[in-house]
Amino acid sequence: MSTHHALQTSPMPTLLDALRELLGERLSTSRTECEQHGRGESYHQTLPPDAVCYAESTAEVATIVKLCAAQRVPIIAFGAGTSLEGHVGAAIGGVCIDLSRMQRIIDVRPDDLDVTVEAGVTRMQLNAELRTTGLFFPVDPGGESTLGGMAATRASGTNAVRYGTMRENVLNLTVVLADGQVIKTGGRARKSAAGYDLTRLFVGSEGTLGIITEVTLRLYGIPETTCVAVCTFPTIASAVSSVVSIIQYGIPASRVELLDARTVQAVNRFSQMRLTETPTLFFEFAGSPASVAEQVELTQEIVESNGALGFQTAADADARSALWRARHNVHYAMQSMRPNARIWSTDVCVPISALTQCIAETAEDVAKVSFFVGVVGHVGDGNFHLGLVVDPDNEAEMAEAEALNERVVERAIALDGTCTGEHGIGSGKIKYMALEHGAAVGVMRLIKQALDPLGLMNPGKILPEA
Amino acid sequence: MSTHHALQTSPMPTLLDALRELLGERLSTSRTECEQHGRGESYHQTLPPDAVCYAESTAEVATIVKLCAAQRVPIIAFGAGTSLEGHVGAAIGGVCIDLSRMQRIIDVRPDDLDVTVEAGVTRMQLNAELRTTGLFFPVDPGGESTLGGMAATRASGTNAVRYGTMRENVLNLTVVLADGQVIKTGGRARKSAAGYDLTRLFVGSEGTLGIITEVTLRLYGIPETTCVAVCTFPTIASAVSSVVSIIQYGIPASRVELLDARTVQAVNRFSQMRLTETPTLFFEFAGSPASVAEQVELTQEIVESNGALGFQTAADADARSALWRARHNVHYAMQSMRPNARIWSTDVCVPISALTQCIAETAEDVAKVSFFVGVVGHVGDGNFHLGLVVDPDNEAEMAEAEALNERVVERAIALDGTCTGEHGIGSGKIKYMALEHGAAVGVMRLIKQALDPLGLMNPGKILPEA
The missing domain is CATH 3.30.70.2740 (Alpha-Beta Plaits)
Structure with a gap:
């Protein structure tokens, strides 16, 4: 038990007893596990919680939240630990709820192009499961993140230029509120004008308003044809100017990724690639064969008029997946x-x-x-x-x-x-909230106070001190 | 002055004096104008406000809100009066703020595919203004609605299947809060993970959380080629089944509209058309010539396999606009x-x-x-x-x-x-909120109380009594 947590030092023993009764072996206070749960993948200091609960159902999450709330103990949700701005650090201690064992794919509905999953399902697990349906879920942050964590942080990735982010792709959430109540934020209709958009409010709320335990997501048909292109440039500016033209022209590329020369060097070394070590764009084009051919042709014209040094396409699946694997591993490279x-x-x-x-x-x-x-x-x-x-x-x-x-x-x-x-935002970018949002930070604070009056849900994240 | 408004009968004279000082002739208490501002285009009872303020700037809206709030007088925002669920009725009296004179197009940014407008700009006015840029704004509810009203009601229309609704197409809002403070809800970046999604919270809040005075919207390039098709069916079920297949197949049609036989009859009579009076689909396909040809061909295959009676295409601009004008006038037909x-x-x-x-x-x-x-x-x-x-x-x-x-x-x-x-929801569908949202209505109520503690912003809308 860490000692700097004055707030909840005294009630913790009773709380731990109650949690142990509920969870048995699925409650841990081991130092190693608490430390693993107190950091993401970036530079932030490890801030371990006092205990880790491995939840297996929404009902169990609700009970844990009620027990913690009764003792005024902070609650931090944890998925795969791939966040980058200190989202999971236990700023003032408390109990971590690890959702990674909630891995059920509840319902795949190919006819409606949607799926409902538990929060601990990862994007790779989901796409593996979908393979036989001809459908896929496009949002792809670099790590092997959980879909609950991706919803909670409004994640995106390489496909967002074509398919949008979690903001556009979540239809409904099951959320455990700060008092342990369980709500659903939406339905499965593609659009609705029925009241406040709670789905979008919880997407990106980083566990500060409630804990997401189930997610309903939009799915897409795997495109008939896919082609990648690697395009090299003399300067980073000429690469970026090409992209601006491509977007303004309306070419519906599904991925447009920039790597500077030094990153290409790191990728070559880490992923055993032989890319030219100069500013580079990775493209992906998808659709019908005619549409892909048209997109490739227009893109080539644009990059060449911006002084591209080379433009190489590859349509076979192995070359494509090697390229995107290398891109997704940039962090590790x-x-x-x-x-x-x-x-x-x-x-x-x-x-x-x-x-x-x-x-x-x-x-x-x-x-x-x-x-x-x-x-x-x-x-x-x-x-x-x-x-x-x-x-x-x-x-x-x-x-x-x-x-x-x-x-x-x-x-x-x-x-x-x-x-x-x-x-x-996590804890890492809190200091920029006022600069970016001005008085709107006050509105966010009112919402936080209304939904979490005791301030127990992932404290020290998103909102600067008043 | 109506007499059933016990709540604010006594402070009203002082408030009216203050508003008249601010607005001069732009304050009206005439019975005709109040009645015009107390109803939309549907069946709901006219509920006139006690006064109408014609605001000309965000600062003026903020001052009006502050004056009303000081006297505990309700405030109802009004755009073009095209709402359909009793959104603008003054349920317990109060002051209507008419935003229709806020018609400035503040900034068109073709390079960023976005535009900022005042709330009173209508969608038709905006698209007329954009004509020379090659861009357009797709969201098109039937009426000549204002863009502020469309944001406030999360409007959509015929293009939503391809371009999304106001939910997907608003980047930023300027909002006057219940205490007269002015905030911006977002920026102009295509995506952001910086804090709670206030933009989506205010989109669809129907004036119950604040008053939208400026809107930044996404724009799109006018497609190179557009083609419409009219397709007739023996039964409504065969028409709908065709649509389900088209969506599941992933054909990116930009419009898919159903009219039953009786509506076709009304359209023929009102818009002097000669359509076959049977269940009918209106389609629009847009994109490059190759993509449009592909979409038309696939659609024709699908509708024919569902027993379509006829499938006629038209590519010329006059035929296309006659068709969509007739569709948009269905309400009046x-x-x-x-x-x-x-x-x-x-x-x-x-x-x-x-x-x-x-x-x-x-x-x-x-x-x-x-x-x-x-x-x-x-x-x-x-x-x-x-x-x-x-x-x-x-x-x-x-x-x-x-x-x-x-x-x-x-x-x-x-x-x-x-x-x-x-x-x-307006007032018309309040009774279904609990059935649809269950306990989530409680969360909406907490947000309402936090942002509008005096309950003055468009009372009697969206939320059922606790």
Whole structure:
């Protein structure tokens, strides 16, 4: 039991007894497990909870929440631990509810192009399950995230330019509220005008308003034809300008990914690829054969008029999956550039017309720092990431990283963009909430107080102190 | 001044003095104007406000709200008065803020495919303004609605099957809160994971949480080629089954509209058309010439295998706009079937696999009533409407209408659908909120209390009494 948790030190023993009675072996207070549950995949300090509960049903989550609430003990939901902004740290201690054992695929409805899953199902597990139906779920953040966690953080990924993010792809959620009540936020109709949009309120609320235990998602038919293209450029600016033209032209590419030269180098090394080490775009085009051919042709014209050095397509499934596997492993590829370092992964998103300026100015900042930084991005959305490969114990480096992050975030907000396109606020970006949202932060705080009056749901996340 | 408004009878004179000082001639208490502002386009009783303020800026709206709040006087926002569920009725009196003079198009940004407008700009005005840019805004409810009203009611229309509803197409809102504070709910980035999704919370909140004064919207390129098709069927079930197959097949039709035989009859008469008077689908296909040809061919195959009687395409602009004008005028066409009657317009939305059953069973109900009922629908979304042509002074007819509405709504909810796909709750569908949302209504009520503690924003809408 950690000792810095004055708030709940005294009631904890009774609570733990009650939780043990409910969960038996599925309650753990082991130091290792608590530490594993107190960190994500980025640079943030590990903040272990006091106990971890492995829940197996919505009813069980509701009971755990009621027991904790009765003792005023904080509650933190945990999926796969792949978050990047300190979302799962137990800022003031408390009980972690691990949902990863809630892995049931409840109902696949191919005729309605939707599916209901428990929160602990991962996106890869779901797509494996769907293989025989000809359908797939497109949202693909890099890690092997759970769908509950993806809903809670409004995740997106490489397919968002075509299919949208979790915001567009969640139809309904089952949520356990701060008082243990269970609600459903929507239905399965494609659209509804019946009252406040609670689904979108809980999507992206990062466990601060309630705990998502089931998710109903939209599915899509696997396209008839898919083709990838790898396109190299002399400068990062010429790559980004190509993307801006492609989006403005309305070419419905399903993926448009940027990697800077250094990231390509890291990918080559980690994934045994032989890509030219220069700013590069990975594209995917999908649809009917005629539509794919048309998209490829138009894209090639645009990139060539922007000075592309090369444009190579590949339609076979092995080449395609090798390319996207390499892209999804960028985080780990950067990590491998410097053993024992951590990746400070930050992301911003700006209107597409501001993307070239934003990335070019950021590249100048990046050139000045003392450690490896990779620039990658879902640039079709105006979204890009920096991976800062830092030693968390090196104070000077961390200060440099902090300053770089701040410059990038402030630049994006000044360009009418956002401090995070897809990683979320967690604890890492709380300091930018007021700059981005102004007085609207007050509205968010009112909602938080209304739904979680005791402040027990994932405290210390999203909202700055009043 | 109406006399049934005990709540604010005494402070009203002082408030009116203050409002007159602010607005001069732009404050009206004339009976005619108050009555015009107390009703939409459906069957609901006229509930006039005590005064109408014609606001010209966000700052002015904020001042009006502050003055009203200080005197505890209700505030109702008004756009074009095209709502269908009694949204603008002054249930307990109060001040109406008419936003229709806020008609500035603030900024068109073709490079970012977005635009910011004042709340009183209508969709037709916006599209006229955009004509030279090659862009358009797709969401198209039937009436000449304002974009602020469309955001407030989460409107959709014929294009939603391809482009989504207001939910998917609003990037940012300027909102005057219940205490007169002004906030922005988002930015212009295509996606963001920065905090609670206030944009989606205010979209569809029907003026009960705040007043929308500016809207930033997504725009789309006008497709290179557009083609319409009119397809006739022996039965409504065969028409609907065709649509279900088309959606499940993934054909990206941009419009899929159903009209039953009686509605076609009304359209022929009102819009001087010569359509065959049998269940009919209107389609629109858009994209590159190759893609449109492919869509038309696949659709024709599907409808023919479902027993279509005829399938006629038209690519020229005049034929296309005549068809969609006729579709958009269906409400008025039904109205013309019986002078002095009102249209009780109701809509529901169900998962696509339940659509054939839902419409077939509803058609049996419709066949039993004593008055004209038209069935139309944005069936690609699983959404359909009934237009009940009733005499509001005929009690027996109104009771019959009420019973029909109830059967349709309860059927849709039982099929995992919603009591309204696009018309909203207003006052007309409050009684179905608990059936559809269960305990989630309590969460909506907590949000309402948090953001509007005095209960002054459009009282008597969306939320049932506790």
